[in-house]
Amino acid sequence: MTERITPAMVTATTLNDINSSLATLERTSDELSSGKTILEPSENPYGASQVIDLQSQLDGLSSYATNAQEGISWENTASGAMSNISNVLQTVRQLLVQTSSGTYNQSDRESIATEVDQLTEAVKQDANTQYAGQYVFSGTTTTTAPYPQGAEDTYQGDNGTITRAIGPGVSVNIATNISTLLGNGQGAADGKLLDTLQTISEHLRGGTPEDIAALGSGDLKSVEASLETLSQLQATAGSVTDQLQTASSRIEGLQGTIAASLANVEDANIAQTSIAYSNEQAAYEAALRAGASIIQESLLQFLQ
């Protein structure tokens, strides 16, 4: 004997089919409207943990990108200041060449000395350049001006390093130790830029033949040595900027790669999902239609 089929069974089965069709349809519709294939961890537990991991990596990369951009801006500020100093040194060098030729009289030299004093202050001012409220040439004592305006010529900063993290375990030192260029002033007699400039000013004011001779020989050499030191500092800063820029574009590339992996795991394939959606819609309609016509049939209709 075949299995008995009762209307209650048909009703229950039909209802079950319709419900499950509708549930599938709703799930696909959620996927389509959210654009995500993992709506909750239970749908793909490993995928969900991957999403968390990849998202964190992506956030980390955007931090590194910010750090690199910050570093580049910092270095640009520092480079700007250093090229100002370089201009000053070029000016001083020209003045030295002119004054050592001996066509200037004492009062000319006095006024040049005043100009050199002003240029000295300008150098200190450039050394006190700030980026976002931080002195860029003070080492880690970023809240202290490295060379306060006025008589004090001792370097107020330290030779600490300031780093920007541009990758896991990778960081770049963006601090430029300006004291290797400027030194600690005449008091220290260290032959560095401030000492040199003050000595030049003294020689200009002194006006003795020895002084004038010194302007063209020792002083000029000191200025040229400072220019050399400065160009080294500039080269270092430039290479740091390069490094940061390379890191920045590398990070951008990585962001693309990881975003793609994330999309692979997390994002719905819209084309596929749309096709699935129309299939499921057809299945749902079929279930409805079949249900409606099967349930209506009964022997009762045919009995008179």
Place this chain on the structure above:
Amino acid sequence: MSIPTLQGLQTALSGLIAEQAALDVTGNNIANSDTEGYSRQTAVLQTNQPITIPAISSLTGEGAQLGTGVSVATITRVRNIYLDAQYRTQNSALSEASTQSEELTQAQAAFNEPSSSGLASQISAFWSAWSELANAPTSVPAKQEVVAAGVALTNTFHELSAQLATISTQAGAQYAALTGPTGEVQNDANQIAQLNGQIKLAEQAGQKPNEMLDRRDLLLDKLSSLAQVTVSEQPDGTDTVSFGDAAKPLVEGTTVNWPQELTQAAGGKLGALLGLTAPGGALSSYQAALDNVASTLASSVDALHTSTPFFSGSTAATLKVAVTAAQVQTSSTEAPGGNNVAQAIAALRGGAAEQSYAALVEQIGAGVQAAKDEQANLQTTVTAIGNQRQSVSGVSLDEEMTNLISFQRGYQASARTLTAMDSMLETLIEHTGTVGL
């Protein structure tokens, strides 16, 4: 000896009565075609004791047996008790899996992953705030941002922990409500015990109390969703009902033994609720894992933030930011521009705390997935067994309609037999012995 004169009338009458009874049973089936737990009934007809028409002499014993019609022996319900037992076993398992899946889904929803507002993104935002601070170690807003991100993070920990605790509490409350003095278990057991008493009386009187049996079976089905139910039918018609892993039978005759201790091995909804809330159960293991994430995070940050601990508390519920913006340490040196501490903390991204959190999310997801899969499988099984039961016990209207016609025709034919007998008797009474009148 010959056939009793009025025997034919009696036979036709028995046919009328039997067909009427069968029609009534059919009517009852149709009326109950949508009644939950109803088993279709059939009138069991049997022939009446025949009379013997002796061939020659009653003494020889030879002769023909003449049937004397039909009578309704009993009205039985069509039911397969083995399918009932199977149904209840699977129904308990289904109910257990459904409860697990419901509760764990709630826990999963509380975590709200993957999203841009879950704990993972809060942790990520916390590291980003430290990274920003490393770029501007002297910036007060950056320090405030670190503290704010820390507070947002700890708040999320508190919420998650509280939600897990609430789910656990609610599961406990649900268990207490179901097993309490006015709960479902007590009510169902009382009704079963009462029906046991009535069924016993009816069976003693030789009746088949089909409706009461159906009602008792329906109650047992309901009870099976709460815990595993084993039914043993006693000779007196009462059911002895074992419930879950309770020591004594829940119902024995007309006695109800409730409340009793159950464990998570009880199965069904009650077993699942006990299992989820038990120490070492899913909810407490999630809570413990969340606490572990919180304490790992706090200790890894505090190990670097050496000036004063950044966090206080070591569980998800108690974790707090213990510093003000001014106390946020950016460097291990006094230098204001130092950022090694901020950088080191920002570099904790992707570390042990996040990994154990991702593992927790995976664990919850896998738990829900397993419970849902099991639920779907068992649902299929229960539906299949339910269909088998329906196939045996369900009312088929087509079948009832066919029976209706058959019984109706039988009734009409019996009435026609009665008419024929009547006309036979009329011939005998009215027209016999009137020759020549």
